[in-house]
Amino acid sequence: MKKLSVLIATSGLILFAIQTNAQQVIATSGGYYQNENISLSWTVGEPVIETFTAGDVILTQGFQQPWSFYLQQILNIPMGWSGVSGYIDPLNKGVEGIFSPWENDLIILASMTGMYWPETGANTLGNWDYSTGYQVKALNDFNLTLTGSKIANPTVSIPTGWSLMPVIVSCETPVNELFEGFSELVIVKQVAGVNLYWPAYNINTLGNLIPGKAYFVAASGDGQVTFPVCTKTKYIAQPPTKLLNNTPWNDLIPNSASHAVAFPANVLTESGILPGDVIGAFYADGLCAGQVKVNQISGGLALVAFGNDEITPEKEGFEYGEMLQFKLYRPSTGKEMLLEVDFDPSLPNMAGFAPNGLSAAKSLKVQSLGVDEVTRIQISIYPNPSNGVFNLSMNVWPEKTQIQLLDARGQAIKLYEFDREPNGHSQTFDISHLPKGVYFLKIANSEFMSIEKLVLQ
Secondary structure (H helix, E strand, O other), rough: OOOOEEEEEOOEEEEEEOEEOOOOOOOOEEEEEOOOOEEEEEOOOOOOOOOOOOOOOOEEEEOOOOOOOOEEEEEEEOOOOEEOOOOOOOOOEEEHOOOOOHHOOEEEEEEOOOEEOOOHHOOOOOEEEOOOEEEEEEEOOOOEEEEEOOOOOOEOOOOOEEEEOOOOOOEEEEEHHHHHOOOOOEEEEEEEOOOEHHHHHHOOOOEEEEOOOOOEEEOOEEEEEEEOOOOOOOOOOOOOOOOOOOOOOOOOOOOEEEEEEEEEEHHHHOOOOOOOEEEEEEEOOEEEEEEEEEEOOOOOOEEEHHHHHHHHOOOEEEEEOOOEEEEEEEEOOOEEEEEEEOOOOOOOOOOOOOOOEEEEEEEEEEEEEEEEHHHHEEEEEEEOOOEEEEEEEEEEOOOOOOOEOOOOOOOOOEEEEEOOOOOOEEEEOOOOOOOOOEEEEEEEEEEEEEEEEEEEO
C-alpha cells in the first residue's frame, strides 16, 4: 500500500499532512465526488487518481485552483434568547465582522465577562472565542456561517462557579457521559430553555449537548472535560421545538436569566401530586414564568423559572429577590390549587429568585384554591418602601388568616395570627429593628395565599 503525505503551506503557515490509500482513478473529466469524510471537485481534463481518507477535510483540486482545508458551520440563531457556540476556530474572529450581515437582527451577544450590543455601540468581546459559549438575543431568526479550521483539542476548562460551556465538536454528546467522573459538577442547563442535568437529584432532561449551542454550567471546583472524537464535517441542526402549554396559564417567555427548582422523588410521592399535573411558578403580577409537567412521581423533576428581561421595557418574569409562588394545575379535573413549598436551606437561594439560582423543595402541600374568594381580595401595603413601619390593608380578611414575615431567602422571621378581622381592615407592622433590605409578607389561610414584597430603607 502506497502512503503519501501532502503538505500544504499558505502564507508561510503549514496547515497539515494527510494520508492516502492505494491509487484509484476516480474520473478524468470535470465533476464532483463526496463520501462521509471528504468532498472533491475537479476541472475538465484533470484526472483524479487518489482516494483521500483524511477525516474532516474539504479538498478542492483542479487546474490553478487553491487547496481549501477550511470547514464551515451554520449557526441557527432563533428569535429571542438562546445559547450559541462553535466547533470551528474562525478565520475572521471579530464579532462585529462575523455578525455584520445580520446587524439588524442581532440585539445582543454576551459571554460571562463581556458583550457586543450593536445598538449601543458597546463591544467588550472583541474577538470570537471558541473556548467559551455565548448568550444571544435576536430580533428575528437568522443563520450565521462560521468558516475556519477544526478545533484540534476538544477540551473545555470548567471553572469554579458558573460558566458558559461551548460544544466544540460536530457530534451530539450525551451530557452524563461527558461529565462522568467530574465530581465537582453541580448542574448543566440550557440557556433560555427548560432542560437540565442535575446529578444530585438524578434529573436529566437535557440528554445530549447539541453542536452550535451553549450551556450554563455550575461547578464546585475547577476541572475540564474532553469531548469524544467526532469525524463528522458538519452538523445539521433540527428546528427548535416550541414549549407546549396545556394549562390556562400564559405562555412562557424564556430568557437567559433562570432559576432551577428541584422537586425530589420522595417529596413528590408524599405531596398528593398526581402524574399529569403541572406545577407553575408565578411572580407578583400573577403571571406564570415557569412550569413543568409531572410525568411520574417516582422520579425527581425540576422546574425552571425565568427572570425579567432587563433589556425590554415590559416585565416578563421574576425580579431579583422576588418570592417564588407556586400553583398546581390538574388537567383531569381542570382545577387549580395552591402549592405551598418548604425549601431545603442547604441550597443557596431557597424561595427568592436569582439569575442562575438553585432551590430544592423539602416538602410540598397542596391546598384547595377558592377562586371566587381570591378574585375579590385586594391587598395594599403602604408606604412601601418605608423606614420599617408598614400598613397592610385588605378589603376582605379571610378567616384564620396567617401572616408570616420572611427574609429574602424565604426563611420565616415572625408569625402573625388573627382570630378576627382587624379594625379598619388594616394592620400595622413595625420591622424597623431589622437590617435594611428586601422582606416579604406571606398572607395565607387554607384557601388563599399571597406574597407581598417589602422594602426596608
